[in-house]
Amino acid sequence: xxxxxxxxxxxxxxxxxxxxxxxxxxxxxxxxxxxxxxxxxxxxxxxxxxxxxxxxxxxxxxxxxxxxxxxxxxxxxxxxxxxxxxxxxxxxxxxxxxxxxxxxxxxxxxxxxxxxxxxxxxxxxxxxxxxxxxxxxxxxxxxxxxxxxxxxxxxxxxxxxxxxxxxxxxxxxxxxxxxxxxxxxxxxxxxxxxxxxxxxxxxxxxxxxxxxxxxxxxxxxxxxx
Amino acid sequence: xxxxxxxxxxxxxxxxxxxxxxxxxxxxxxxxxxxxxxxxxxxxxxxxxxxxxxxxxxx
Amino acid sequence: xxxxxxxxxxxxxxxxxxxxxxxxxxxxxxxxxxxxxxxxxxxxxxxxxxxxxxxxxxxxxxxxxxxxxxxxxxxxxxxxxxxxxxxxxxxxxxxxxxxxxxxxxxxxxxxxxxxxxxxxxxxxxxxxxxxxxxxxxxxxxxxxxxxxxxxxxxxxxxxxxxxxxxxxxxxxxxxxxxxxxxxxxxxxxxxxxxxxxxxxxxxxxxxxxxxxxxxxxxxxxxxxxxxxxxxxxxxxxxxxxxxxxxxxxxxxx
Numbered sequence: 287x288x289x290x291x292x293x294x295x296x297x298x299x300x301x302x303x304x305x306x307x308x309x310x311x312x313x314x315x316x317x318x319x320x321x322x323x324x325x326x327x328x329x330x331x332x333x334x335x336x337x338x339x340x341x342x343x344x345x346x347x348x349x350x351x352x353x354x355x356x357x358x359x360x361x362x363x364x365x366x367x368x369x370x371x372x373x374x375x376x377x378x379x380x381x382x383x384x385x386x387x388x389x390x391x392x393x394x395x396x397x398x399x400x401x402x403x404x405x406x407x408x409x410x411x412x413x414x415x416x417x418x419x420x421x422x423x424x425x426x427x428x429x430x431x432x433x434x435x436x437x438x439x440x441x442x443x444x445x446x447x448x449x450x451x452x453x454x455x456x457x458x459x460x461x462x463x464x465x466x467x468x469x470x471x472x473x474x475x476x477x478x479x480x481x482x483x484x485x486x487x488x489x490x491x492x493x494x495x496x497x498x499x500x501x502x503x504x505x506x507x508x509x510x511x
Numbered sequence: 512x513x514x515x516x517x518x519x520x521x522x523x524x525x526x527x528x529x530x531x532x533x534x535x536x537x538x539x540x541x542x543x544x545x546x547x548x549x550x551x552x553x554x555x556x557x558x559x560x561x562x563x564x565x566x567x568x569x570x
Numbered sequence: 571x572x573x574x575x576x577x578x579x580x581x582x583x584x585x586x587x588x589x590x591x592x593x594x595x596x597x598x599x600x601x602x603x604x605x606x607x608x609x610x611x612x613x614x615x616x617x618x619x620x621x622x623x624x625x626x627x628x629x630x631x632x633x634x635x636x637x638x639x640x641x642x643x644x645x646x647x648x649x650x651x652x653x654x655x656x657x658x659x660x661x662x663x664x665x666x667x668x669x670x671x672x673x674x675x676x677x678x679x680x681x682x683x684x685x686x687x688x689x690x691x692x693x694x695x696x697x698x699x700x701x702x703x704x705x706x707x708x709x710x711x712x713x714x715x716x717x718x719x720x721x722x723x724x725x726x727x728x729x730x731x732x733x734x735x736x737x738x739x740x741x742x743x744x745x746x747x748x749x750x751x752x753x754x755x756x757x758x759x760x761x762x763x764x765x766x767x768x769x770x771x772x773x774x775x776x777x778x779x780x781x782x783x784x785x786x787x788x789x790x791x792x793x794x795x796x797x798x799x800x801x802x803x804x805x806x807x808x809x810x811x812x813x814x815x816x817x818x819x820x821x822x823x
Contacts, residue, residue, distance in 0.1 A: 433739075436736075440732045444723070450718055453711075453714070453718055454736060457708045457712050458743045460708055460751065461750035464753070489746070497739075500735050500739050503735050504732060504735050507728050507735075508728075514617040515618065515620070525625075525626035525627070526620070527626075528625055528627040528691050529626075531687050531690055531691050532615075532627060532630060534687050535684045535687050535688070536611075538633075539637075539680060539684070542637075542676045543789070545676055546676055549672065550797055557804055557807075561807065561813075561820060
């Protein structure tokens with residue numbers, strides 16, 4: 287079997303598994319919806335003020351929703367022992383891990399991105415900024431899943447890993463949030479946004495190359511114990 | 512002789528910024544104290560734990 | 571020549587050798603640091619001239635800048651020692667990296683707190699989302715994550731390796747974080763008076779600042795050596811020499 291065939295099969299298996307526990311997949315979306323609902327209630331229903339915060343609120347809410355689902359990335363594989371096989375396989379484990387992370391993005395980051403236009407209306411985000419919001423969220427959530435994968439691997443062996451994962455990974459998301467929200471805000475104000483988008487893409491690429499190495503190294507620790 | 516300042520009162524007042532300067536230096540002293548004392552606490556804990564282990568081995 | 575160098579390296583990386591050899595080293599480092607810091611701080615508080623724009627509040631610089639510098643340097647050192655530990659499997663490197671964390675946290679806290687206090691007379695508020703303060707806050711969060719990870723792991727050996735990986739990811743991220751925060755800051759508020767950046771410094775201000783940085787550096791080195799020795803005793807407690815040492819320590823008390 288060629289490498290691509292193996293990777294395609296891994297990806298398909300991941301998606302099938304995700305489909306089997308589809309009830310879990312709705313949770314991040316619900317979370318996203320609820321946080322965005324609470325903001326106007328907690329701060330102000332004034333649409334002008336909401337429009338100012340919209341980019342930031344949508345980004346932070348999407349990030350938290352994404353983080354909540356990361357805890358499960360390697361957990362079931364760790365518990366049923368398939369993680370060990372993944373690390374011993376003849377296919378480079380970095381590629382397999384990358385497949386898993388991309389599958390995770392397909393079932394959380396992508397749905398969050400697709401839901402965001404609806405929520406952006408609720409927060410009165412300028413309509414012109416919506417395509418860019420979706421583009422930056424798609425790129426941003428991929429980066430989040432990649433970096434978060436390292437955290438998920440580091441905490442997979444721990445019983446109460448979920449909260450710790452958030453604490454470990456959150457500070458690393460600062461640049462992604464900054465450039466993501468800045469691009470959307472710039473588009474809303476009619477300012478150039480290509481630079482921010484390019485930086486966001488560069489971070490996604492960098493994470494794509496570097497994080498699988500760290501994730502595999504972290505998984506080896508968890509399996510070694 | 513107070514260096515740059517004319518009197519002790521001047522030195523303490525820091526031209527109206529005394530609160531900020533002295534609060535900062537008090538915090539600095541606190542951080543140094545923490546770094547000096549916490550190894551002693553670790554040491555004490557190690558010795559107690561060691562003694563407990565010894566007792567358990569003899570029992 | 572090479573042979574002796576390798577042998578010397580191996581000696582220093584053996585926990586037992588390090589334990590004995592680092593004792594006089596930390597002693598002298600500690601005293602040198604005390605001397606330097608007393609000189610620098612007395613000079614900075616009493617003899618350095620006043621700063622034209624910020625008045626006497628600038629005297630906080632003699633604590634703030636060294637603490638900020640050390641907190642970043644220690645984080646980098648943790649990552650380097652973690653890498654050494656992961657690549658060459660040197661336990662001592664992991665022990666030292668772990669014991670750097672509390673010292674680094676204390677430096678980051680001091681830098682943040684003095685920065686906030688300095689901000690009050692300069693900006694009129696205790697907290698301003700200034701670029702340096704914000705990245706220092708993120709650094710503190712990274713430090714706390716490292717410590718939390720160590721504490722969460724059941725086996726200290728896995729804690730060592732996990733923290734090393736996290737520190738490496740963090741150290742790659744840190745320049746990006748600093749750059750992005752700097753950029754974000756200029757976007758949201760046009761240049762205000764920055765703390766820590768008085769116009770070209772008078773030698774009577776610069777000298778005590780440099781002395782203070784050196785003093786902080788030596789003090790940190792001494793604290794890390796002392797803490798690493800205790801970490802060695804705890805982790806190697808099953809070795810005969812460590813048992814003997816613990817027996818001695820118990821008798822003295």
